[in-house]
Amino acid sequence: MITATFNSASGGTELVQLEPGVSIMKAAILNGVGNIVGECGGQAMCATCHVIVRPEYRGQLPPIGEDEDEMLDCAATARTEGSRLGCQLKAGEHFSAIAVDLPETQ
Numbered sequence: 001m002i003t004a005t006f007n008s009a010s011g012g013t014e015l016v017q018l019e020p021g022v023s024i025m026k027a028a029i030l031n032g033v034g035n036i037v038g039e040c041g042g043q044a045m046c047a048t049c050h051v052i053v054r055p056e057y058r059g060q061l062p063p064i065g066e067d068e069d070e071m072l073d074c075a076a077t078a079r080t081e082g083s084r085l086g087c088q089l090k091a092g093e094h095f096s097a098i099a100v101d102l103p104e105t106q
């Protein structure tokens, strides 16, 4: 199992176990993590799965794709250096462990 740590804007922390191939967005929704919406179902078309990856976990991730880059510019909370779309990051394929901060709004 692969662990994702979600840090909410209000200070709470939730740990979620992911099967390989499951995205951060899907894992958050399946486990009731607040403030991840995933409106488009993971098609990189909504930016309601915006997460900010903690610095120590960024190096293992693939580069931001063109669609992801465009959508992050449309996120409800301004993107920062660690911003990614949670639907584009999959356990096992892209990370073996990860910690993300959740923006205040999606």
Ligand code: FES
Pocket (backbone or CB within 6 Å): 025, 037, 038, 039, 040, 041, 042, 043, 044, 045, 046, 047, 048, 049, 071, 085, 086, 087, 088
């Ligand atoms: S779920 Fe829509 S962009 Fe990720």
